[in-house]
Amino acid sequence: MRVEIWSDIACPWCYVGKARFEKALAAFPHRDDVEVVHRSFELDPGRAKGDVQPVITMLTKKYGMSEAQAQAGEENLGAQAAAEGLDYRTRDRDHGNTFDMHRLLHFAKEQGRQDELIQILYRANFAEERSVFTEGDERLVELAAEAGLDAEAARTVLADPAAYADEVRADEREAAQLGANGVPFFVLDRTYGVSGAQPAEVFTQALTQAWGERSPLKLVDQGDAEACGPDGCAVPQH
Numbered sequence: 702m703r704v705e706i707w708s709d710i711a712c713p714w715c716y717v718g719k720a721r722f723e724k725a726l727a728a729f730p731h732r733d734d735v736e737v738v739h740r741s742f743e744l745d746p747g748r749a750k751g752d753v754q755p756v757i758t759m760l761t762k763k764y765g766m767s768e769a770q771a772q773a774g775e776e777n778l779g780a781q782a783a784a785e786g787l788d789y790r791t792r793d794r795d796h797g798n799t800f801d802m803h804r805l806l807h808f809a810k811e812q813g814r815q816d817e818l819i820q821i822l823y824r825a826n827f828a829e830e831r832s833v834f835t836e837g838d839e840r841l842v843e844l845a846a847e848a849g850l851d852a853e854a855a856r857t858v859l860a861d862p863a864a865y866a867d868e869v870r871a872d873e874r875e876a877a878q879l880g881a882n883g884v885p886f887f888v889l890d891r892t893y894g895v896s897g898a899q900p901a902e903v904f905t906q907a908l909t910q911a912w913g914e915r916s917p918l919k920l921v922d923q924g925d926a927e928a929c930g931p932d933g934c935a936v937p938q939h
Contacts, residue, residue: 707742707886712929716823718885718898720785725904741803741872742884753797753834763933788828797834807865818848883930897926
């Protein structure tokens with residue numbers, strides 16, 4: 702069975718949702734027969750590569766909230782990440798364009814290192830002091846090498862703006878065709894869809910239902926869950 706996950710490195714709910722899905726997958730009896738593929742979805746595709754701003758500033762402008770409200774939301778996200786065993790810096794993170802990261806992830810998929818790279822990118826963006834946006838291509842090359850990719854090959858990919866660009870755009874078009882207007886969005890064997898950073902129990906239900914079934918994509922019965930969309934990420938207030 703194949704599970705496709707549409708996500709963005711800038712999406713905190715994708716970071717949390719991946720951990721919750723993996724918790725369910727680890728307990729799934731057929732986990733060794735599940736292939737996980739990460740698909741591209743940019744939350745801010747119109748942002749220029751050099752346009753980087755603090756996360757708190759981005760949140761206040763996008764949602765019209767105060768800095769105190771934005772910071773409270775970040776603290777809540779940090780607590781939810783911690784509950785999944787994830788590190789999360791609630792202060793002094795920044796926000797920028799993720800297109801080059803998505804291009805690298807498609808290169809990593811060809812090398813069989815996609816999951817390793819996306820987890821390293823998440824960690825670098827949400828947990829580390831160094832920025833994935835302001836240090837240039839060499840920071841991404843460093844992270845790619847940490848994921849087991851050839852540094853020079855990664856550098857070559859980043860130097861060519863056309864490399865894997867079509868693959869990123871194809872993923873984004875496909876997300877729209879499937880009805881995904883926010884991330885994370887999980888598609889199980891093109892049979893079931895799960896939207897948002899659902900609890901692990903919802904992913905367990907989806908894996909169980911999707912196993913061995915073949916039918917048109919339909920959303921698993923689920924309640925509301927936090928997700929990121931074209932207008933940004935939901936900011937928890939409590």
